[in-house]
Amino acid sequence: MSHTARIERTLEAAVALAHAKDAAPGLAAAIRYAVFPGGARVRPQLCLAVSSACGGACADLADAAAASIELLHCASLVHDDLPCFDDADLRRGKPTVHTKFGVPLALLAGDALIVMAFELLGRAGADHPAALPSLLTTIARGVGAPYGIVAGQAWECEASAPMAAYHQAKTGALFVAATTAGALAAGADPAPWRGLGEGLGAAYQVADDLLDALGDSEESGKTAGRDQAMQRPSAVTSFGVQGAVALLESHLDQAAASIPECEGAKALRETVRVQATRLVPKQLSRTAA
Amino acid sequence: MSHTARIERTLEAAVALAHAKDAAPGLAAAIRYAVFPGGARVRPQLCLAVSSACGGACADLADAAAASIELLHCASLVHDDLPCFDDADLRRGKPTVHTKFGVPLALLAGDALIVMAFELLGRAGADHPAALPSLLTTIARGVGAPYGIVAGQAWECEASAPMAAYHQAKTGALFVAATTAGALAAGADPAPWRGLGEGLGAAYQVADDLLDALGDSEESGKTAGRDQAMQRPSAVTSFGVQGAVALLESHLDQAAASIPECEGAKALRETVRVQATRLVPKQLSRTAA
Numbered sequence: 001m002s003h004t005a006r007i008e009r010t011l012e013a014a015v016a017l018a019h020a021k022d023a024a025p026g027l028a029a030a031i032r033y034a035v036f037p038g039g040a041r042v043r044p045q046l047c048l049a050v051s052s053a054c055g056g057a058c059a060d061l062a063d064a065a066a067a068s069i070e071l072l073h074c075a076s077l078v079h080d081d082l083p084c085f086d087d088a089d090l091r092r093g094k095p096t097v098h099t100k101f102g103v104p105l106a107l108l109a110g111d112a113l114i115v116m117a118f119e120l121l122g123r124a125g126a127d128h129p130a131a132l133p134s135l136l137t138t139i140a141r142g143v144g145a146p147y148g149i150v151a152g153q154a155w156e157c158e159a160s161a162p163m164a165a166y167h168q169a170k171t172g173a174l175f176v177a178a179t180t181a182g183a184l185a186a187g188a189d190p191a192p193w194r195g196l197g198e199g200l201g202a203a204y205q206v207a208d209d210l211l212d213a214l215g216d217s218e219e220s221g222k223t224a225g226r227d228q229a230m231q232r233p234s235a236v237t238s239f240g241v242q243g244a245v246a247l248l249e250s251h252l253d254q255a256a257a258s259i260p261e262c263e264g265a266k267a268l269r270e271t272v273r274v275q276a277t278r279l280v281p282k283q284l285s286r287t288a289a
Numbered sequence: 290m291s292h293t294a295r296i297e298r299t300l301e302a303a304v305a306l307a308h309a310k311d312a313a314p315g316l317a318a319a320i321r322y323a324v325f326p327g328g329a330r331v332r333p334q335l336c337l338a339v340s341s342a343c344g345g346a347c348a349d350l351a352d353a354a355a356a357s358i359e360l361l362h363c364a365s366l367v368h369d370d371l372p373c374f375d376d377a378d379l380r381r382g383k384p385t386v387h388t389k390f391g392v393p394l395a396l397l398a399g400d401a402l403i404v405m406a407f408e409l410l411g412r413a414g415a416d417h418p419a420a421l422p423s424l425l426t427t428i429a430r431g432v433g434a435p436y437g438i439v440a441g442q443a444w445e446c447e448a449s450a451p452m453a454a455y456h457q458a459k460t461g462a463l464f465v466a467a468t469t470a471g472a473l474a475a476g477a478d479p480a481p482w483r484g485l486g487e488g489l490g491a492a493y494q495v496a497d498d499l500l501d502a503l504g505d506s507e508e509s510g511k512t513a514g515r516d517q518a519m520q521r522p523s524a525v526t527s528f529g530v531q532g533a534v535a536l537l538e539s540h541l542d543q544a545a546a547s548i549p550e551c552e553g554a555k556a557l558r559e560t561v562r563v564q565a566t567r568l569v570p571k572q573l574s575r576t577a578a
Contacts, residue, residue: 017435018435019435020436022435023434023436024434024435024444024446024447024450026443026446026447027434027435027439027446028435079396084392084396085393104373104374104445104446105443105446107371107396108439108442108443108446110400111364111368111400112433112434112439112443114404115403115432115434115437115439116429116433116434119430122421122423122424122426122429123422125422126422126423126426129421132414132421132422132425133412133414133415133421134415135411136407136408136410136411137411140405140407140408140411141408144307144400144401144404145307145312145313145316145317145320146307146309146311146312146316146317148404150316150397150400150401150404151312151313151316154394154397154401155313156393157313157316157391157393157397158313158314161313169313
């Protein structure tokens, strides 16, 4: 079964549990809407790619880790899009959750998705109890305070934010969780896999800054121009468009170079190369080629 | 060490981790403000009381379970108080988190508290891996969709809500999580402990309806009169004040009667009796005596 099929199947099973016959219907619908159809599922793909590169043992645990990380990512999108933050109308090319279901249900759907992510880990961990504690804390650290994506969003509430810390928390932390959780699920040492998560997370954040600055809502599937409007630190503001593209490529090179020797290293470097082609906004792809 | 001291020590250690030197300061402050000073810590007290009644093995795991449940409760208070729900100014006798820190940080503090709760379980679970999966899923079910406290809050977004399902999810679910998690942490069968959680949760919800209807913000430490203003199902609306008091007492009797035979059963029945005295609003205590 392909990684994509494994991810969608695990997400579907998790979301289905929220759709009990006597569940509050609005919440169940908002949860499903926030998760399907998905975007590129970049983080869970990365998690499974690392798990496979490490030998692919305990595939069901890797699936749960990957889907858990995607649920947490979806939760962060739902909350970040709310009027008190980005006030965004569009996400993945369709109305945002609060636009469709209202602010109260969007807030609760985000909360429920966070809980669902950890419940999913707990269920899969029943067959792999020895691996569960480190997997759980690794993923939680990528999300919570002081260095996870929630903390990244909190930097936007400060009068000023150090760009590196802000970007590492806002984007890098969950990429690092994805690579290290993939290794942990397969029974491998997570430490050598931090660099890949850090490099890809940094590249992804620069790509996001570029898409936002270039104002291409169609390509990004979300409302563009928010970084400047919100006066957020951005690689484009700091280094210009060409400088940001160069930075993106340097992060990707660093990510590829960091991949430790293992049986799946070659395939994984190819995955990073494919990511690289996707990350550079289309209108710049000739410059970046 | 008293149960109270164990709870506060575990909460303090968890919250301290969010206060890293280079953490986003507003988020760290909002998290601390949401947790300290606490209320009666009813749910973690109940969790530790059951754990002790079951023999008290693995006290560190019981502490983590108890504190995790309190963190999840605090998160729900922060989110429920937001303008899109209760729009409450007061909680535990002081300004609500969003009144003090603004809506964005209140939203993020709630998210971070949910994640912190599960991270805390994961850290404690490292020494007790066999117990972690069931403990984690038990607590998650008390919070998430379809039957946890998030789902309880989601019923308020529906045009109408079945009172039993609404109250069971909104309040009962986390009380059941507290009793069953206490048993699980001590290595006991959780099933016989559901009744205690259900009975106390139901009693607590009726007491909350009474306090809200009687309009005593001073005693409850939060803005009163919200049930009627929000047209929420309430035991007082359905049965009147005297009917609600009788219902509260019947739930407490049921809770005490459900306590299974075990070495700590007698002490636990005494705890429930003390709770009973506290739950009936002061101005009704002569009626209820």
